[in-house]
Amino acid sequence: MSSDSRVMVITGASSGIGEATARVLVAEGHRVALLARRGDRLSALASELGDQALAVQADVTDYPSLQAAAEQVVAHWGRVDALINNAGVMLLGPFTSDQHEERRRMVEVNLLGAMNATEAFLEHLEASGGDIVNISSVAGRTARAGNSGYAATKWGMNGWSEALRQELLPDVRVMTVEPGIIDSELREHTTDPDVKAMIQTAYDSLAIPAQDVGETIAFMLSRPKRMTINELMLRPTAQQ
Ligand code: NDP
Numbered sequence: 001m002s003s004d005s006r007v008m009v010i011t012g013a014s015s016g017i018g019e020a021t022a023r024v025l026v027a028e029g030h031r032v033a034l035l036a037r038r039g040d041r042l043s044a045l046a047s048e049l050g051d052q053a054l055a056v057q058a059d060v061t062d063y064p065s066l067q068a069a070a071e072q073v074v075a076h077w078g079r080v081d082a083l084i085n086n087a088g089v090m091l092l093g094p095f096t097s098d099q100h101e102e103r104r105r106m107v108e109v110n111l112l113g114a115m116n117a118t119e120a121f122l123e124h125l126e127a128s129g130g131d132i133v134n135i136s137s138v139a140g141r142t143a144r145a146g147n148s149g150y151a152a153t154k155w156g157m158n159g160w161s162e163a164l165r166q167e168l169l170p171d172v173r174v175m176t177v178e179p180g181i182i183d184s185e186l187r188e189h190t191t192d193p194d195v196k197a198m199i200q201t202a203y204d205s206l207a208i209p210a211q212d213v214g215e216t217i218a219f220m221l222s223r224p225k226r227m228t229i230n231e232l233m234l235r236p237t238a239q240q
Contacts, residue, residue, distance in 0.1 A: 006030050006031070006221075007030070007033070007077045007079050008030050008033070008083075008084065009073060009083045009121060010032055010033070010084045011036070011058075011083075011086050011087035012035070012036055012060075012086040013032070013035055013036050014037070014041035014045070015036075016182070016185055017135065017182060017184060017213045018034075018036070018084070018087070019045060020210035020213065020214040021210075021213065021218070022034055022049065022214075023211070024214035025221075026052045026053060030052065031077055032052065032053050032054070033054045033056050033073045033077075034046055034054065034056065035056050035057075035060075035066075035069055036058070043055045054077070056072050060087045061109060063119070066117050066119075070121050080121055080124035080125055080130060081125075081128050081130045082221055083121045083125060083130070083133070084132075084135065084217060085118065085133065085135060086133075087110075087114075087117075088106075088109060088135065088186070089105060089186075089189055090150050090189065091105065091149070091150070091190055091191065092149075092150055092192070092195050093192040093195050094145070094146055094192075094195075095148050102149065106149050106152075111153045111157055114160075118132060122172075125172050126168075126171060129171050129225070131172065131174075131175065131221055132168075132174045133176075133177060133217055133220065133221065134157055134160075134174070134175070134177070135177050135179070136158050136161070137179060138178050138180045139151045139154045140154030140158045140176075141155075141178055143155070146195060157176070161174055161175075161176045162174075162230075162231075165228075165230060173225070173228045174228075175220050175229055175230060175231070176230065177216065177231075177234070178231070178232065178234070179213050179233075179235075180206075180236055181202060181206045181207045181208070181235070182212070183210060187199045187203045206236045206238055206239050208236045212234070216232065220232065
């Protein structure tokens with residue numbers, strides 16, 4: 001293992017952007033702790049990636065499971081150099097009482113989940129002088145009819161992330177990434193059939209590979225410590 005090999009924790013590493021980011025970081029020589037709920041997916045990815053990957057089952061809405069994850073990562077590799085708060089769900093639809101549970105779940109996973117994971121890993125990031133990368137969205141900078149709950153979580157994440165940046169500088173860097181339409185499982189979970197059909201059409205025509213986001217995150221993390229890419233939005237070129 002090279003001396004440049006850092007220990008990076010990725011939440012939501014069982015699919016999509018998290019999985020793609022893990023592959024890119026391992027290819028660059030880093031070690032990755034893969035966190036998510038689906039243990040079978042994590043184990044399969046970890047065995048494919050080898051000694052540089054560790055599968056750690058954890059639910060970002062369950063703080064004790066994140067504390068246990070932090071202990072497991074530190075027991076295994078002795079340190080944590082970066083946390084990528086990527087776990088998220090997108091359950092789009094109009095603001096109606098039918099969406100009550102879906103909105104609550106998005107806030108719990110997308111916003112409070114990132115705060116929970118940060119709380120669980122923060123002392124280790126402060127000890128190493130590490131980095132936090134928060135995966136927001138174009139929906140954290142724009143709002144449309146039909147995405148109020150999801151946009152609220154991502155606008156919330158942007159505000160939290162910027163305040164955290166100011167609190168933790170200069171020891172811990174905090175970065176925000178705002179992707180556009182990316183190919184992943186995210187589009188599958190919306191339950192409203194009309195909205196889901198609209199999303200599928202947009203994704204089928206525009207989505208770019210999750211690897212593009214993984215490579216962007218890896219670039220941001222590779223910048224010298226004297227500078228920080230505070231906020232970065234990326235979209236498919238053809239996206240409005
Ligand atoms: P995926 O659905 O492919 O991945 C979401 C990941 O989040 C999965 O690994 C899932 O794992 C994990 N997750 C969900 N709930 C929990 C939970 N309670 N605890 C731990 N992990 C959880 O979608 P993406 O890769 O696209 O999404 C990753 C992030 O990127 C999200 O924050 C999303 O909002 C953001 N994003 C995505 C865009 C896109 O177009 N795809 C655009 C902009 C932002 P598991 O189910 O195993 O727990």
